[in-house]
Structures are given as C-alpha cells and as structure tokens.
Amino acid sequence: MRIGILTSGGDCPGLNAVIRGAVLKGITVHGLEFAGFRDGWRGVVEGDVVDLPRTSVRGISKQGGTILGTSRTNPFGGNGGAEAIRSQLERRGIDGIIAIGGEGTLAAAHRLSGAGLKIVGVPKTVDNDLDATDYTFGFDTAVQIATEAIDRLRTTGESHHRVMVAEVMGRHAGWIALHAGMAAGAHAILIPEQQVSLDQVTEWVTDAHKRGRAPLVVVAEGFIPEGQDAPHSALGLDAFGRPRLGGIAEQLAPELEARTGFETRATVLGHIQRGGVPSAFDRVLATRLGMAAADSVAAGSWGTMVSLRGTDVVHVDFQRALGRLKTVPQHRYDEALTLFG
Numbered sequence: 001m002r003i004g005i006l007t008s009g010g011d012c013p014g015l016n017a018v019i020r021g022a023v024l025k026g027i028t029v030h031g032l033e034f035a036g037f038r039d040g041w042r043g044v045v046e047g048d049v050v051d052l053p054r055t056s057v058r059g060i061s062k063q064g065g066t067i068l069g070t071s072r073t074n075p076f077g078g079n080g081g082a083e084a085i086r087s088q089l090e091r092r093g094i095d096g097i098i099a100i101g102g103e104g105t106l107a108a109a110h111r112l113s114g115a116g117l118k119i120v121g122v123p124k125t126v127d128n129d130l131d132a133t134d135y136t137f138g139f140d141t142a143v144q145i146a147t148e149a150i151d152r153l154r155t156t157g158e159s160h161h162r163v164m165v166a167e168v169m170g171r172h173a174g175w176i177a178l179h180a181g182m183a184a185g186a187h188a189i190l191i192p193e194q195q196v197s198l199d200q201v202t203e204w205v206t207d208a209h210k211r212g213r214a215p216l217v218v219v220a221e222g223f224i225p226e227g228q229d230a231p232h233s234a235l236g237l238d239a240f241g242r243p244r245l246g247g248i249a250e251q252l253a254p255e256l257e258a259r260t261g262f263e264t265r266a267t268v269l270g271h272i273q274r275g276g277v278p279s280a281f282d283r284v285l286a287t288r289l290g291m292a293a294a295d296s297v298a299a300g301s302w303g304t305m306v307s308l309r310g311t312d313v314v315h316v317d318f319q320r321a322l323g324r325l326k327t328v329p330q331h332r333y334d335e336a337l338t339l340f341g
C-alpha cells in the first residue's frame with residue numbers, strides 16, 4: 001500500500017518528526033510505501049507528489065518546519081473536491097492519506113473521509129487548543145522559546161526600570177501565554193478566555209513596581225481588554241477572512257505608560273515561536289504520533305486520528321474528536337493569578 005503524507009496549515013516544530021515516525025514504522029514494520037504531497041492540500045489537489053523512501057527522513061526529527069512545505073489551501077476550493085482528489089490519488093498510485101494539521105485540516109480530512117477517501121489524521125498546532133488531544137507537538141517548543149525571550153526582557157526591563165509587555169501567539173486560547181508567563185514569573189498574564197480590565201492590569205503593574213520589580217506583562221495575541229468587544233487590531237482581515245492579529249502589546253504599552261507613569265516597551269514574539277528545532281518532548285510526542293498514524297493505516301482504521309490521552313497515544317474517530325476548542329480553564333488561570341500578587 002502506498003500512503004501520501006501532507007502537512008497543512010501553520011507550521012510548527014515537530015512536523016518532520018511525525019513524518020519520520022510514520023515513514024520508519026510504516027516501512028519497517030508494516031511494509032508500506034510513502035509519498036509526500038508538497039504544500040499541504042495544494043499538493044493533493046494538483047498531484048504535486050514526491051517519493052518518501054526511508055533515506056528521505058534520515059535525521060529530520062530535529063529539523064524545524066516541514067520538509068514537505070505547507071499551505072492553507074482548502075481542498076474543497078478551486079479545482080479540489082472529493083472526486084478530483086480521488087482521481088489524483090488514483091493517477092499517482094496513492095491508496096490513502098496521512099494528514100497532519102490543525103482543526104481546519106482535520107475537518108477537511110473528516111469531510112473527505114465521509115466521501116469515502118482513506119484518511120488518517122494527526123493533530124497539530126503550537127496553540128495547544130485542540131480538545132482532541134491533551135497536548136499538541138510544537139507547543140512545548142513554543143513555550144520554551146517564549147519563556148527564554150521573556151527572561152531576556154526581564155533583565156533589560158530591570159536595568160531600565162521599565163514595564164515590559166511581551167505578546168505571544170494564541171488566537172483563541174492562552175496556553176502559550178499561561179505557561180510561558182508562569183515559567184518566567186510574569187506579573188500579569190492576559191489571555192483571550194479572561195476578560196481583564198485595564199484598571200486591573202494597571203494595578204498589577206503598579207503593585208509589582210512597588211515591590212521593586214520591573215513589571216512583566218505577558219499577553220496572548222487574541223486578548224481583548226474588558227469593555228472592548230471588537231478585536232483589538234485595526235489591521236483588517238487576512239487572505240483567509242480572519243482578523244489580522246498582532247498588535248495588542250503595542251496597544252497596551254502606551255496605555256499602561258499613560259496610566260502608571262512608568263516607561264513601557266512592547267515586544268511581539270510572533271513567528272519566532274514556530275521556528276527552529278523542536279524540544280525533546282515535542283520530538284518524542286511527534287514521533288509517537290507519526291508511528292501511531294502508520295499503525296492506523298496498517299489496521300485500516302480510516303476516518304480516525306491519533307491523539308495523546310495522558311501519556312498514551314490513542315486512536316479516535318474524527319467524528320468524536322473534532323469541533324471543540326480547548327481553552328484555558330478557570331482553575332488554571334486562578335493558579336497563575338495567585339502568583340501575580
């Protein structure tokens with residue numbers, strides 16, 4: 001059986017480890033053959049395919065990004081659709097697909113699987129906001145990068161007696177902000193799930209300053225201050241119809257400076273959080289998910305995705321796994337709140 005692998009949506013550290021895990025186990029244990037689609041669903045729709053022999057995955061688990069490339073192409077748009085994809089797969093001699101992607105990719109995989117295509121999914125997002133799995137690979141690396149950056153902001157903030165505001169990724173959920181903020185000892189953590197007023201942030205900053213600290217504020221890109229109902233950014237929509245995020249730190253910094261009288265600087269970490277080598281945790285998780293995806297293929301468990309539950313990798317139906325966002329629960333935010341005082 002020949003299986004095509006694709007990586008779709010925003011990249012994140014660990015994608016190559018998934019590919020390697022699937023290819024190594026698929027070839028050596030299950031006798032499968034592999035091909036890779038270039039740039040996610042675009043490669044599927046256009047039949048842009050490359051062979052993936054064992055040698056092609058040698059040493060790649062430590063490489064950032066994805067050797068296959070990625071895109072946000074919708075497989076149902078343009079020349080796509082289930083029938084077009086079915087005939088592309090037949091033409092390329094591909095019997096089934098391993099789709100590595102986030103909610104959008106997996107929802108498309110579910111829909112294609114409903115149309116009779118043989119697909120197995122692997123969940124992916126640095127944001128860690130997929131309810132289908134306890135942790136997504138890439139998240140640990142992103143938290144590590146953000147923590148190191150915030151630690152660095154702390155020392156320059158302390159030297160200049162400034163307030164430092166660090167913006168991290170997290171469009172719908174504040175997992176990166178929560179974990180990096182806790183790890184770095186932030187004096188305020190602001191996430192999309194929690195409505196916090198600017199008065200409250202000002203109080204946290206002022207209190208930290210009174211204790212002789214250089215106040216450190218960590219804000220997730222999707223945070224909306226209490227009283228504001230629109231997304232904070234006036235940057236409009238991106239090509240995919242999503243509000244362009246990025247900029248909440250730049251909005252907060254002058255506001256806090258005006259309210260507190262303390263000099264304040266903003267730093268947006270942005271895509272740095274998605275680049276570079278994956279952490280050991282992410283390499284192991286991603287490798288295990290890739291191997292489990294090869295097992296699903298060999299078992300003919302189409303229409304399912306692999307998922308981390310506790311410390312075990314399990315197989316779940318798309319139907320049961322998708323559609324729910326995993327946001328930061330109140331008790332996790334309350335733990336962080338205790339540390340701000």
Ligand code: F6P
Nearest residue numbers: 010125126127169170171245274
């Ligand atoms: O979903 C992952 C994510 O990194 C979000 O945190 C962020 O809002 C978005 O992707 C950025 O997307 P792009 O790489 O398309 O700018």
